[in-house]
Amino acid sequence: MTDRIFVDTNVLVYAHDQDGAWKRERALHCLAELWDSGGGRLSTQVLQEFVANIAQKIKQPMARSAAREVVRTYASWVKSTITPGTVIRASEISEAWQTSFWNGMILAAAEQDGVAELLSEDMAHGQTIAGVKVRNPFLA
DSSP: OOOOOEOOOOHHHHOOTTTHHHHHHHHHHHHHHHHHHTTEEEOHHHHHHHHHHHTTSSSSSOOHHHHHHHHHHHHHOOOSSSOHHHHHHHHHHHTTTTOHHHHHHHHHHHHHHTOSEEEEEEOOTTTTTEEEEETTOOOO
């Protein structure tokens, strides 16, 4: 992985979920490769969703203080600001490609960052949306 690659919330959550089993291992591997290459990208939305999910919605929730440390660690992966233009683009993407608005926000941020790929299990593997190819890192 040498290109810039955007990471969806689910990959970040799996990497820090103690009950994640093999998905945790795979997510950690992907994130380690992105650290090594310097190609990892996130948005503030992904970090917000990470905190909400990791602290409340998993079997063994992470302490909020620990979740904040993860956010601090990955803060350097946020390279661009979400603007009203990003929100408008997200709406266009969600309408044109029939995605949820929130996935549209992820894709708009990824597009804005000029990434080649989005790691996500929530969207169709192999599909290219707004110039960003979706790859599910958990497929065999």
